[in-house]
Amino acid sequence: MKTIKDLIKGTSITLESGSPETEITSLVYDSRKVKKGSLYVAVVGANVDGHDFIDQVVEAGAAGVVVEKDVTVPSDVAVLKSSDNREALALLSAAWFDHPADKLKVIGITGTKGKTTTTYMIKSILENAGRKVGLIGTIEAIIGDRHIPASNTTPESYIVQDYLSQMVEIGCDAAVMEVSSQALMLHRVGGMTFEIGIFTNISPDHIGPNEHRDFADYMHCKSLLFQQCRHGIFNADDENLEGILKGHTCTVNTYGIEKPADFEAKDIRLVQEPGYLGVNYKVTGKENFDVTIDVPGRFSVYNSLCAIAVCHFFNVSVEAMQKALKAARVKGRIEMVKVSDDFALMIDYAHNAMALESLLTSIREYHPKRIVTVFGCGGNRSKLRRFEMGEVSGRLSDFTIITSDNPRFEEPAAIMKDIETGIKKTDGKYIMIEDRKEAIKYAIDNGQKGDVIILAGKGHEDYQEIRGKKYPMDERVLIADILAGR
Incomplete structure (x- = not known):
């Protein structure tokens, strides 16, 4: 009291x-x-x-x-x-809660993309180095053995402090958390100082009547983190870095691929083996060693470079970093699921046009025989997203399977027709299968040697929302059922 x-x-x-x-x-x-x-x-x-x-x-x-x-x-x-x-x-x-952030090394990550994957990578590396680390993010909060499902990327300030306090109680000495622009705008992380603040990247998003009035406001809110942390780690390749640095009060370290940085990735090599995609590179600068990641794409290089930069502050050994980076996995974020030696299959949360385009462009760099994309769109959301995602998939996939996502209070067939409208603006080939399990089964049954199959939109979600009720539906379970029945 x-x-x-x-x-x-x-x-x-x-x-x-x-x-x-x-x-x-x-x-x-x-x-x-x-x-x-x-x-x-x-x-x-x-x-x-x-x-x-x-x-x-x-x-x-x-x-x-x-x-x-x-x-x-x-x-x-x-x-x-x-x-x-x-x-x-x-x-x-x-x-x-007695200022729990003062008793932890708190790492905050802001950016349009990459926050979730990077938080798990950092947690994995620090724990491999012997630290006890809590996590607050889009998917869940992790406090010891407890996994608490998340409703917001960054919870309300009272909940943030409660979670940090619980981490202190069980002996955590560090915490890593996603910090959204909304959270910074609404003071959800007020009353605390971050040991490290991280900027991954920024592109137009979350702009609208109930979010940010324009891109300048969105960028300004992101930049506030760097007036609230001791050390800042920034993506040197982002074209808006100067705007993010405006008003910063922290030390500055950078990571990147294209521009000079404190932590640079050199000799990037995309790795493709039967049923597997990954990437190798060499980090140079303040750290120098070879890195192997079992997560494909250039954005995985950025995420891992950022994690390496953080762990440099914690004096983590090279061996611990290499081991943790190889083992790091994030449910629903470029999550590779082994189904065949002939083709690769992944699950990803990409649920808007920007995320889907980034994902498909990255996978295209592996020169697969075909990219087969299975996705739908959520109901009671902007129709524009459906048109845009349809157009992106039609342009960048070799074959699209339009299916149902979370229809909510709309008819799945009507949502699928909207996606079709977008795909018809391209020459992309497609089929429409409303039942998501049947759509995935079709993709697997018709997979060809050298294909990459992408199940987009659901990611970590383990439910399907229909007319106000959430029904159990985990794509990993669907895949297991399909394989068991073959």
Whole structure:
């Protein structure tokens, strides 16, 4: 239990009325969870204003409320004021959990692509070097043996601090986390200093009414991480690096392939064997050794270079890095699944045109006999995505199998027709098979020597969402069932 004075120490949050010695039993930002003695933070969201529930939380026994607006409450309820309650929530959460980030080496990764894979690579290498590492990301949070499914790339600030606190409790000495532009904009990682901040790359994404107003705003929000970390590691090849560095307060180290950098990849060799794709290269600069990765593509080189740069800070041995990089896997991110010696099959989360184009372009560098792409699009989402993904697959795949993804409240056939509209803008060959298992079976049954089959869109997801209900559907299980029935 903490007092109001404990929680607001060192912040710009002011106590407008009430006693600073008031004891607080819980910190809450969801009005439905307020109990006797809670401190309630009224957050203004896109659709709901937490200030509308002040009377409700007072009735439930709140000891205090944190507000941005003037409110009227009984005299026994403390009123605290801030200029931005999202920032206030982050600062209060850090204090509530005794500033766990100060007890860990926290590594934050921001960028349009590569965040998820890089977090797992870093975790793998550091653990091979004997450290105990927690993870917070798009797929899940990992705290010891616990795997907690994620709903956001970066959770709300209270949850971030809670997770970090739990990591400290079980003896973690490091944590690696994905930091989205939304998280930086909404102060979800406020109240803490990162040991290392990482920039992977940036391209137009997440721009719209409920996200970023334009690319400049998107880039600015990404850059905020580098005013909140001690050391920065940056992709030297990204054309927007100068914009990301604007206002940085951290040290700067770079990695890259094309431009001079502190960690450079030389002699890149794409490796293709029966049912297998990978890549070899030599890292030069601040580290010098040979690298082998069982994940194909140039972007895998970037991700692994970044991981090497991080581990350089931790003085990880070359042997530990080589071993971990060879073993690093990420569920649903260029995940190779062995089904045949004749062709390769992979599962990837690519669920928009930009990600799909990047993936297909990378695989094309291996000169496969054919690229066969199996994908659908989610329902109740922009139709433009369907047209764009159809056009990309038609242009870059040799054969496309249009199928169902998460139709939600739309008819799968209607979504598939939209994808077909995009593919018809190209000369790409295609077939439409609504049942996803049957679509995958068709791809495997008709696989030819030298093919690469890509199952795109679902990635780590192990469900299919239909009319408000999630049904179990894991592509790995579907593949196993198909192979068992052959």
